[in-house]
Amino acid sequence: MASQPLEPIIDAPFDSALSERYLVYALSTITARSLPDVRDGLKPVHRRLLWAMRLLKLDPAAGYKKCARVVGDVIGKYHPHGDQSVYDAMVRLAQTFSLRYPLVDGQGNFGNIDGDNAAAYRYTEARLTQVAIDLMDGLDENATDFKPTYNGEEDEPELFPGLFPNLLANGAAGIAVGMATSIPPHNAAELIDAAIALIDNPQANVLDHVRGPDFPTGGIVVDTPAAIAESYATGRGSFRVRARIAVEREKGGGWHLVVSEIPYGVQKGKLIEGIAALINDKKLPILGDVRDESDEAIRIVLEPRARTVDPTMLIDSLYRWSDLETRVPLNLNVLDKTRTPRVMSLAEALSAWVEHGFVVLRRRSEHRLSKIADRLELLGGYLIAYLNLDRVIEIIRGEDEPKPVMVAEFALTDRQAEAILNMRLRSLRRLEEMEIVRERDKLEKEQGELQLLLSSDARQRTRMKRDLGRIRDRYGPETALGARRTTVEEAAPAREIPLEAMIEREPITVILSQRGWIRAMKGHVELSSAETLKFKEGDGPLFAFHAQTTDKLLLAVDSGRFYTLAADKLPGGRGFGEPVRLMIDLEADAAIVALTRAAAAEKLLVVASDGRGFIVRAADTIAETRKGKTVMTPRSGAKLKLVRAIGAEDDYVAAIGDNRKLLVFPLTELVELSRGQGVQLQRFRDGGLSDAITFRYAAGISWAMGGEAGRTRTESDMAAWRAARGAAGRMPPTGFPRDNRF
Structure with missing residues (x-):
């Protein structure tokens, strides 16, 4: 005889069977794990921890007991979950930087604000605080219902009856299934004042008493009263919290910043790492150094790059770029008296x-x-x-x-x-x-x-x-x-300060070699001196010019792509510098065509080897990333040949081909684009473009005569070479350089 299955097989759609089971799990997580009760502000694990400690008679006047004993009682009698999760919950109840009013008095290493973990529970000891005693006051007087524990051997309270406003005073955070809660801590005296007002008048405005969150780590809430009121009225929102920063003056006119309080929930170790990264990555050039001088009290010292830096600018930049300003969320999602999760306002x-x-x-x-x-x-x-x-x-x-x-x-x-x-x-x-x-x-x-x-x-x-x-x-x-x-004091958002404003303006000399090594020497040094233009064997100068540390430099390659370099981030002038490829994502076969200051001219003339070109605004060529920005898209077989700054008074273009034909035409005949191929500057029967410049027609064109005298020659009457754009041109004036370069 075939044996019967233990349970009958139920034929049901897979999706409904799955959704029913998942719903049971979800409800269990919401009601019995992740969301606090509005009445005592506790989740089951915290309630069971405090109850177990009470039964162990760990009153504030009694001695401490090992946390291992408490955790053992909790997981053995009330909370059949992992010992580590229970101990982590217990540790948080004892941390003075996590809870505004700690419920556990810990002895030993319970972690710190740097983010270090607590010691193992066999090393630490604990007892209850007076706050926990106040929260449990009335348990012996039938003030609340008890329920059987998970195995039915003992009873545990369903909630705590004490008159301490724990939910809002200590806050809560938790992630359930499909919902979460995040309640910042508040001042207990203010909450009790508001509660007394509600007893007399259920319609009283609680914000007359509760000014805003009160974090255990201090700090400053800088939201407007209207924003705070809106968050509390809806039960959803966030609070902008800043560190407390003071300017300390030194003898001799110097100064530094001292951070004495940091935003709630920020680990001091990670905060300092983030600020140090800003210095290393040169994202905050006006900041020189960060030091941690904390003992029991927080003291983070921030040194400016120079005493001439504006302290307000540095403070605003730190608020904007680091965790010295954060947002603390408010999501007042709690279980009401019927164990139903819902988002309440502060008054509710x-x-x-x-x-x-x-x-x-x-x-x-x-x-x-x-x-x-x-x-x-x-x-x-x-x-x-x-x-x-x-x-x-x-x-x-x-x-x-x-x-x-x-x-x-x-x-x-x-x-x-x-x-x-x-x-x-x-x-x-x-x-x-x-x-x-x-x-x-x-x-x-x-x-x-x-x-x-x-x-x-x-x-x-x-x-x-x-x-x-x-x-x-x-x-x-x-x-x-x-x-x-x-x-709680209103403050405007930290202003966005452009990077250029933070860089100290100093003269430098930028040198780029033929093999692509770049460096910046301090000061405006003589460009013709052998000491300045010192290169590796087989290398030589490609570009050398004077600039300022506040400049942005434009580097153009023959594919028509433009890259942007920050002058203050160039390697120093000692040695031969560094390959420019380390700073930008340069294509492997790209040849550098130009390196110039973005501020040298408002507009640039860009021309390809086939004689096509256009005018582009310098601002349109600045790239935000290492990958650069495509400005010119040369036709097949052609390359970007040159990039020239257009002078403010220039009104004509001069172009000369490989065939030594010179053409002059008005600048107005060129198109202005932000990207493209452009139009034909000059027509060639054979070869391509050799050089092109813009100039003032009335002044004519000048060129170097060569030789040691350094004389120049000027051709002031350019009428013979003037024609429409796209013409072939004619032979240049007598004495024009043989290399066809202006």
């Missing part, structure tokens, strides 16, 4: 917490009333016993079963009779009777007050304000823990 979250406070107040009052009723019942029995002491002793001595006799004779309850029979002989003093009467009167008075409290909403509001006031006194602005750390 505070109102939900206040409502929870009233529920706790009523439950604690009812629990106290039941305890008082139990005690009054016993005290009534004790008083009957004292008033009839001789008879009670007689019954106990004479009866085999004294309890039913006493119940019948004195109209006692079973509990009263049992309590009388369990009384010690020592308590049969006259003094004890007076104590019982005094205790009964006191309890009856308290009972009456609690009954009045439960019957009156106004009394409950008054009591709640009084209880909140006591908590506020403990975390008030005058206390070390409660004093506001983050300043």
Whole structure:
């Protein structure tokens, strides 16, 4: 007989089966792992950690216990997950730079703001803080429901009843399935003030009390009041947080910047690495050095490149380029009292917490009333016993079963009779009777007050304000823990400062060799000196000119591609420099045609070897990346031949071919393009273009005569060579250089 399968096979569409199972997983992640409860601001792992520590009696006044013991209890009894994830959650609860009001008091290495990890849990110890005690206040008074643990062996609280506004005071962050939460920390005293205002008036404006986030690491929130109000009203947004930077003056006129507080969530080690990278990559030329002089307090020293640098410009650049300014997100996505995830406004979250406070107040009052009723019942029995002491002793001595006799004779309850029979002989003093009467009167008075409290909403509001006031006194602005750390002051976004403005303007001499080695010598040195034009064996000068460190240099290759070099980033003049190919992505077979300052002229004349060319604005040739920018697209077989700066007063073009024919035509006949082939400057029967320039027609053309005298010759009347663009031209004036170069 064939064996039957354990479970019947269910025929169902794959997509529906998958979606049902994934939905179960998603809901589990949302409700039991990643999102905090609006009432106590805790996720299950944090709640279970604190509960386990409470059962281990790790109060602030008690000694510390190993974290391994706590983690073991948590994963063994309440939270069947990985020990590392539980320990990581515990470490965060103890970090003073992560939590505004730490819930765990750690002893040992619990990590640091540099980003270093905590020591293993066998080395560290912990106990609860007063904040955690306040958060759990009421657990012994039936203030909240308990549920069985995962294995049903013990019970754990569903949430904590204490009157500490943990959700907003300590914040939360978590990623669930399809949703996330991110709540920055706030000042507890401000939150309690807002809660008290909501008790009196549910429509009160909470922003009259809550100024903005209050981060454990301090810093400055620089958003506008309108932006802050918008974020809090919708429950979504972000806060622009800046480091606190001060300018410290030195003797002799120097200065440096000191960072004393950094934005929340930024690791100091990575922050300094990022600033050092800005210096190494020369992205912030006005910054000279960064040093970490921190001990327990943060102190990052930033040295300017020179004392002439404007401190405001450096600070703005640091805010813009580094993590000294960040955005802290706000996504107030929490589980409400029905365990439903939703995004709340600040006022809604505070109102939900206040409502929870009233529920706790009523439950604690009812629990106290039941305890008082139990005690009054016993005290009534004790008083009957004292008033009839001789008879009670007689019954106990004479009866085999004294309890039913006493119940019948004195109209006692079973509990009263049992309590009388369990009384010690020592308590049969006259003094004890007076104590019982005094205790009964006191309890009856308290009972009456609690009954009045439960019957009156106004009394409950008054009591709640009084209880909140006591908590506020403990975390008030005058206390070390409660004093506001983050300043809220509006500031404009950091201005974008062009790189040129940060570079110190200094004269340099740029030299490019025939083999493509480039260097920049300090100062405007003599271009004809042998010392200046020193090259490797077999190499020689290609371009040499004077420039400034603030210049951008344009390098053109024969394929028509233009590259941009920053003059301040050129290698120094010692030695032979570096290959220019290390700075730009130069094509392997490309020949360098031109190297010039972008600021040398507003417009450039670019001409190919086949005589086609056009005018291009210098600004249009500047490339933003190492790959360069295509400006000229020569026809097949042709190459970019030359790039010439066009003078401000130039009005004519002179072109000469390999066939030694010269042509002069108006500059206006050329087209201005940002990219292309251009138009024909000169027609050639054979060969191509040799050279071309622009000049002022009235001044004519000058050329060097050669020889040691260094004389020049000028041909002022160019009428004989003037024709329309595209003509063939005629032989140049007598004495024109044989190399056909202007």
